[in-house]
Structures are given as C-alpha cells and as structure tokens.
Amino acid sequence: MNAVTSVAPAKFDVNEIRKDFPILSRLVHNKPLVFLDSAASAQKPRAVIDAMSFAFENEYANVHRGAYYLSETATTNYEAAREKVRTFINASSVNEIVFTKGATDAINLVAASYGRLALKPGDEIMLTALEHHSNIVPWQLIRDQTGAEIKVVPINADGSVSVDAFARTIGPKTKIVAVAHVSNVLGTILPIEAIVEMAHKVGAKVLVDGCQGIVHEKVDVQALGCDFYAFSGHKLYGPNGIGVLWARAELLDAMPPYQGGGEMISTVTFKQSTWAEAPAKFEAGTPPIVPALGLGAAIDYLNRIDRVGAIAHEHDLLHYAMQQLPTVPGLKLVGTAQNKASVQSFTMDGAHPHDLATVLDRSGVAVRAGHHCAQPLMEALGVTATARASFGIYNTRAEVDALVAALHKARAVLL
Amino acid sequence: MTAPDDVKNDDLKSLYQEIILDHGRNPRNARIVEHHTCNVKGNNPLCGDRITVTARLSAGQVIEDIAAEGKGCAISIASASLMTEALKGVSTETAQKLFVAVQKLCKGEVDVAAAQAMVPSALSEQIEKLASLSGVKQFPVRVKCATLPWHAMMSCLAGRNDATTEGVSEGN
Numbered sequence: 001m002n003a004v005t006s007v008a009p010a011k012f013d014v015n016e017i018r019k020d021f022p023i024l025s026r027l028v029h030n031k032p033l034v035f036l037d038s039a040a041s042a043q044k045p046r047a048v049i050d051a052m053s054f055a056f057e058n059e060y061a062n063v064h065r066g067a068y069y070l071s072e073t074a075t076t077n078y079e080a081a082r083e084k085v086r087t088f089i090n091a092s093s094v095n096e097i098v099f100t101k102g103a104t105d106a107i108n109l110v111a112a113s114y115g116r117l118a119l120k121p122g123d124e125i126m127l128t129a130l131e132h133h134s135n136i137v138p139w140q141l142i143r144d145q146t147g148a149e150i151k152v153v154p155i156n157a158d159g160s161v162s163v164d165a166f167a168r169t170i171g172p173k174t175k176i177v178a179v180a181h182v183s184n185v186l187g188t189i190l191p192i193e194a195i196v197e198m199a200h201k202v203g204a205k206v207l208v209d210g211c212q213g214i215v216h217e218k219v220d221v222q223a224l225g226c227d228f229y230a231f232s233g234h235k236l237y238g239p240n241g242i243g244v245l246w247a248r249a250e251l252l253d254a255m256p257p258y259q260g261g262g263e264m265i266s267t268v269t270f271k272q273s274t275w276a277e278a279p280a281k282f283e284a285g286t287p288p289i290v291p292a293l294g295l296g297a298a299i300d301y302l303n304r305i306d307r308v309g310a311i312a313h314e315h316d317l318l319h320y321a322m323q324q325l326p327t328v329p330g331l332k333l334v335g336t337a338q339n340k341a342s343v344q345s346f347t348m349d350g351a352h353p354h355d356l357a358t359v360l361d362r363s364g365v366a367v368r369a370g371h372h373c374a375q376p377l378m379e380a381l382g383v384t385a386t387a388r389a390s391f392g393i394y395n396t397r398a399e400v401d402a403l404v405a406a407l408h409k410a411r412a413v414l415l
Numbered sequence: 416m417t418a419p420d421d422v423k424n425d426d427l428k429s430l431y432q433e434i435i436l437d438h439g440r441n442p443r444n445a446r447i448v449e450h451h452t453c454n455v456k457g458n459n460p461l462c463g464d465r466i467t468v469t470a471r472l473s474a475g476q477v478i479e480d481i482a483a484e485g486k487g488c489a490i491s492i493a494s495a496s497l498m499t500e501a502l503k504g505v506s507t508e509t510a511q512k513l514f515v516a517v518q519k520l521c522k523g524e525v526d527v528a529a530a531q532a533m534v535p536s537a538l539s540e541q542i543e544k545l546a547s548l549s550g551v552k553q554f555p556v557r558v559k560c561a562t563l564p565w566h567a568m569m570s571c572l573a574g575r576n577d578a579t580t581e582g583v584s585e586g587n
Contacts, residue, residue, distance in 0.1 A: 029424075350440070352488035354462055355431070358554060362424050371463035384463045384486040413431050414489065 012309025018394050020045040020301070031364030034399045034406075039184055039212060039343050039390030040368050041234045044298075048238055051297035055290045063289055064263060064280075078289055081296030082279070088299045089229065090220040091246050098245040098252070098279040099287050103211045104134040106230035106245035107178070109282060110207055111138035113255040114228075115176065118205070121147030124173040126204070128153040128161050128190070129380045130183045133373040135209040139178060148175070155380060159186035160337035163194045174204040181213025181229075185372045185388065186335030187318070187343035189217070196225040205251070211235055215392075216314060216341035218307065221246050233291060237392075238298035242291035245282070252278035259284040310393040314342035317391040321400045325389075328407045330415075334386050342391035345372075348407070351414045353387040359413050360387075363406035430550035430557070431489065434497075439489030444482040444499035453574055457485070457567025459559055464491050468567040476507045478572075483564050490557055494548055495564035501541040507572045509535055514565050517545055521561045523552030 010016070018024050021043050026033055035043060055077065061070035063078045079094075086094045100106040119125070125139045129152055143150055153169045155161050170177070177199045182189050192208055199206045207228035213219060214231040221229050228247045234240035247255075257264055257275055261284030266274040275281045302310075321344050325331055330349035348356060353369035360367055368388045371378045378384060389403055447454075451469035458465050466485035473479050481502050483495035498517075502510050516533040519525040520542075527546045531539045551557045 354464075354488040354557070354560065355490070358430070358557060359427060362427055370461065375463060378463060384465070413427055414436065 009304060009306040012306040012313055014313060014394065014396055017305065017310075018396075020047065021394050022046055022049070024394060028364045028366070029362050031362075032402075034363075034365040034402045036389040036391065036395065036399065036403060037366050037368045038215075038392035038395075039235065039388065041240065042215070042237045042392050043394065044239065044294075045237055045301050047301045048294050048297045052239060052290050052294045055293050060290065062286055074289060077296075078287070078292050081292045084296040084299045085244055085246075088219075088303070089214070089244075089246055090222055092222060093249055095278055096246055096249050096252065098247070098282045099292055100230075100243040100245050100282075101241060101288065102234070102243035103209060103230045103232040104138075104243075106228075106243050107135055107207065107209060108138045108141075109245055109258040110228050110230070110247070111142045113258045113282075114205070114251065115139070115142035115146065115148075117255060118175050119143075119146040119148040122173060123148040123175045124151050124171065125149070126151045126153060126166075126169055126174050126177045126179075126199075128179050129155045130159070130161065130186060130188065130374065130377045131178070131180055132184050132209065132211070133375070135178050135180060135207075136376065139176075149173075152376075155188075155377075156337075158337050159183065159188045159335035160339070161188065161190055163191055163198075166195055166198055170198050170202060170204070172202055174199065174202050176207065177204050178207040178209065180209045180211075181219075182211075182216055182341045182343070183335070183377075184212050184343065185345050185374050185377055185386065186337065187212075187340040187345075187390075188335060188337040189213075189339045189341055191339075192224050192226060200225070212341060212343065216311065216343075218311070227251060233295035233298065236295070236298055237301065239291045239294035241288045242295045244295075247278075249278070252282070255282075257281050257284070261285040263287070305393070313393065314391055314395075317395055317397065317400060318342040318344060320397050321389060321391070321403070324400055324404050325407075328404060329411065331407065334381060334383070343388065344390070345386040345388045347383060347386055348411070351410065353385045355414050356387050356407070356410050359410040360403070360406045363402070363409060365403050365406045367403070426550070426553040430554060432547050432550065434544065434547045435489060435493040435550070438493035438496040442483070442492050442496035444496065444503075445484040446482045447484065448480045448482045451480075453571040455567045455571040455575065457563050457570070459487075459491070459563050461559070462488070464488065464560070464563060466491060466495050466564050466567055468495070468564060468571045470502075470568070470571050472507065472572070478502050478505050478507065478510060481568070483567070487563070488557075488560050490548070490551060490560040491563050494561045497545055497548070498564050498568060501538065501545060502568070505538070509538070510568065510572060513538060513541075513545075514569055516542065517548065517565055518562060520546055520549040521551050521558050523549065 061074045063075040205227040208226045210231040233242040264284040334345035357369035448469040464487035468483045470481040471479045516530040531542045548561045551561045
C-alpha cells in the first residue's frame with residue numbers, strides 16, 4: 001500500500017496542454033491569440049501562477065534568516081526549488097545550482113568572476129557568430145579588463161555551425177568557449193559535446209547559454225560535459241526575475257564572489273570578510289524567492305507532462321512551418337540547419353519585418369521582429385532584421401496555418 | 416490590390432496609406448548629399464534600423480540640399496523620404512518647427528490644421544503630406560519609426576554626428 005508507484009504521464013495532447021495556460025483563451029484585436037513568441041518569453045501555466053500566488057498568500061518571508069515558522073518554510077521551499085533544478089538538469093550536487101536574476105546575470109557572473117580568474121593578456125575567449133548579445137557583451141567587458149581577445153567561429157549559410165570551424169578557431173590560447181545551446185534566431189542546435197571535447201583538449205572551459213536549449217531539449221549537464229550552463233526561468237514557462245547558473249563545484253569553489261552583500265558571507269569585519277560556500281557565495285542579497293518557487297513549479301509541470309511527446313510535437317510544428325511558410329510568395333526562411341529546435345526566422349521580399357509584425361498582430365498573431373539581440377548575426381546573414389516565429393508546447397498546426405494566412409493578408413496590406 | 420475583408424482594419428489602412436507605401440518602396444533623395452556640411456547616422460537600437468542623413472547648409476543656415484538613406488521599415492523610410500522633400504530650401508529654424516509639428520502629429524496631439532498653424536504657410540501642403548505619418552498614433556511602438564529620421568535630421572543640423580531613438584520618449 002505504501003509502495004511508490006510511478007505513473008507514466010498521459011500521452012502528449014496539445015489540446016489538454018492549452019487548457020493549462022489561461023492566457024491562451026484570450027482575444028487580441030478581437031481575434032484568438034496566436035502566440036508565436038515563446039522564444040522571447042513563454043506563457044505561464046496555471047500551476048506556476050497558482051504556486052506563486054499561494055506562496056505570497058501563505059508562505060512568504062525572507063529566506064535563510066529568521067528563526068520563525070514562515071522564514072523556515074520559505075527557506076525550505078526555496079531550497080526545494082534548487083533541488084528541482086538539480087534533478088531537472090541532472091547536476092551532481094545541489095551546491096552547483098546558483099540562482100540568478102536570469103541567464104544574462106548568470107553569464108555576467110561567470111565572465112566577471114571566472115573570467116577575471118582565468119584570463120591573462122593574449123588569452124582567447126571563443127564565441128560563435130550566432131550568439132545573443134548577452135553572450136557577447138559580458139565577454140567584451142572582461143576582455144577589456146584583462147587584455148584577453150575574442151575569437152568568433154563563423155556560421156554556415158544554413159545557420160549551422162560546423163565542428164571543423166570550431167577546430168580552426170580553437171587553439172592553445174583558448175581559455176573560455178561560450179556558445180549557445182540553441183540559437184534564439186535560427187533555432188540551430190549546436191554540437192555541444194563535440195565542442196566540449198575540443199575545448200577540454202586545450203584546457204579551455206565551456207559555458208553554454210542554455211536559454212533556448214533548456215526549453216527545447218532534455219538537458220543533462222553531466223552528459224553534455226560542459227563546465228557552465230546558464231538559463232532563464234521565464235522562457236521555461238516560469239516567471240521572469242529568476243535564472244540559473246549551473247557550474248562544476250570545483251569551479252564555483254575557486255571563483256571569487258561576483259557581488260558582495262548579505263547572504264554570501266561567512267563573517268564580516270571592517271578589516272576582512274570571508275565568504276560562504278557556493279551557491280550562497282554567489283547569491284548576495286535577498287534572492288528572487290517567489291520567482292524561484294515559480295521556476296520550481298514550472299519544472300514540476302514539465303515533469304508531469306509527456307516531455308518527450310512535447311519535444312516531438314515542437315519538432316512537428318517546426319517542420320510543418322518550414323513546409324508551409326515558403327508557400328507565401330516572397331517569403332524566405334532564415335535558418336535551415338539540419339539539427340534545429342522550433343524557432344524559425346524569415347524575411348519577406350519588399351516588406352520589413354516590423355511592418356509584417358504590426359500587420360500580423362492585427363490578426364492576433366504575435367511574432368518577434370527585429371535583430372533579436374543578435375546584431376552580429378544579422379550582419380553575418382546580410383540582413384538588418386528578421387521576423388521570427390517560435391513554437392512552444394502549447395502551439396498547434398492550426399496556428400501555423402493562421403500565421404500563413406496572416407502573412408498572405410500582410411502582403412495585401414503592404415505590397 | 417484589395418485586402419480581404421478581415422484586414423480592412425481602419426488603423427492598418429491609415430498606417431499603411433498609399434503615400435507611405437509609395438515613399439517606403441521608392442524613397443526620394445535616398446543618397447548622400449554632395450559636398451554635405453553635416454552627416455548623421457540615425458539608429459534605432461531596438462530594431463536595428465539605420466538611416467544616414469546628410470545635408471548642405473548655406474552660410475545663411477538654409478538647407479540647400481538634404482538626403483536620407485538607410486535600411487528600415489516602410490514607416491521610417493517613408494518618413495525620411497517625405498522629410499527630405501519638405502525640407503529642401505527651408506531654413507534650419509523652420510526645420511525645427513516642422514520637426515515639432517511632425518512629432519505632435521505622430522503622437523496624435525494635433526490635427527492637420529493645428530500642425531499647419533505651427534509652421535510658415537508655405538509649408539501647409541507639406542504638412543498635409545506629412546500627416547500621412549500620423550497613422551502611427553494608433554501604434555505606440557511604431558512612433559519611433561516615424562520620428563527616427565527627424566531626430567537624425569535635427570542632430571545633423573545641430574552639427575552632431577549620431578542620433579538614436581533610445582532614451583527619447585515619444586510618449587503614447
């Protein structure tokens with residue numbers, strides 16, 4: 001009777017999933033919302049919204065401080081969320097999970113702390129041409145402080161990054177390799193294991209920007225073999241204001257604090273202070289407590305559904321979109337690598353992406369338009385901007401059809 | 416070409432009027448002014464749009480020639496094109512007045528008649544054409560598209576060499 005029974009999740013059914021996301025039933029401009037911008041920020045399931053409301057209404061206090069019931073409860077819940085993250089990415093220890101404001105904060109932490117520790121003048125930081133600004137600018141800041149240099153691995157015309165190109169760029173001076181797991185613009189899935197193998201051969205550490213990767217792939221940081229993995233909660237159906245840096249314990253132990261404040265200390269005197277152990281060492285100040293619980297709830301939610309089915313569903317949407325979008329005259333797909341997640345950029349002859357997005361919006365269709373915080377990539381692709389449709393677990397083939405129909409209408413308005 | 420019924424949306428029609436689409440597709444004065452006396456790269460960091468405005472001013476601060484070229488959406492390119500048509504032969508002082516009038520039109524703060532009252536009467540016809548930009552007032556995020564070339568122009572006339580829409584509040 002007490003035996004633990006593990007119940008296999010019900011087979012993935014997008015119509016059931018959609019019921020879990022309250023916002024999907026609203027209208028925009030009197031049209032059903034067709035939300036195709038999850039790569040910027042995903043919508044939230046009821047489970048996340050409720051968990052956060054419950055915490056605020058019933059179990060809120062500051063963490064790691066008070067010797068009273070609510071503070072203990074909040075601390076227990078906050079640390080339980082850390083354990084949920086650990087399991088979700090298969091980290092070997094909960095002490096390797098640092099809560100941050102988001103992925104940008106996590107990458108800045110590594111650049112400022114590990115970068116300062118590891119980089120000398122002439123050392124090299126290796127990036128790819130498809131990185132998000134948040135995986136470029138923090139490295140430029142530490143480059144300028146340390147005298148290191150940045151090397152950029154070019155991409156192929158289809159948006160893929162070949163292992164050969166990495167091999168040509170990496171060398172004995174390479175100390176840090178910072179790459180996206182999945183491109184936020186092109187959807188390209190990068191060959192992380194192969195990159196890690198090459199980097200480790202020359203003694204470089206690998207940071208993976210997992211903002212999109214954590215959403216579209218089952219991530220096992222130990223299997224990936226990287227040294228740092230950063231992601232945000234809000235693209236993973238959780239709230240914003242919370243992110244995660246996973247790093248190997250020995251690296252976190254060696255790294256100096258990134259910010260000073262409460263929570264991260266062991267003892268403080270005006271002469272000298274000593275630091276707490278990781279992860280507390282990197283969590284100065286009151287952390288985003290309820291957002292962390294919201295992220296935990298998002299992970300619980302993803303664990304409850306048929307995740308393998310969900311990922312297969314996203315791939316089906318991507319392939320359907322890659323088939324259907326080119327039927328619109330003048331439309332060109334941007335990013336057609338073999339190994340892709342459900343993010344698809346495109347352009348239309350004679351129509352700027354911003355004008356497209358404005359017209360699509362009036363049909364209830366939300367897409368992103370612009371440079372997607374990847375201006376160097378736009379330059380490499382020879383465009384100033386693209387439109388981007390990104391598909392989450394709750395999108396449907398009917399919504400791809402709605403996008404295509406809206407694009408036809410946009411042509412009628414704009415051309 | 417007639418749009419299907421469900422996109423006969425008045426807001427969209429007023430945003431993408433024929434004159435805007437025409438100037439967006441075939442911008443006038445999309446070039447660099449020869450022997451220009453000022454040169455500004457206008458930049459909207461939110462979308463990556465870039466417009467270079469060049470002008471040649473006479474000793475008496477009259478705009479002898481002005482041009483704008485770059486990459487951008489239909490709204491920003493059309494706005495740049497209409498702007499260059501309106502400003503040729505105009506004094507820098509009048510250009511400043513026109514800038515304020517266009518800003519107010521784009522924000523929906525004035526109608527055509529009120530905008531005309533803000534500038535010398537010789538520019539009344541230009542205001543009528545520029546009023547085609549006022550469709551953006553229903554699309555707050557697009558106001559900056561319409562005003563980008565104008566900010567670049569103002570920087571250009573002031574002798575600066577860059578302009579950005581970032582940090583500039585266009586209101587709603």
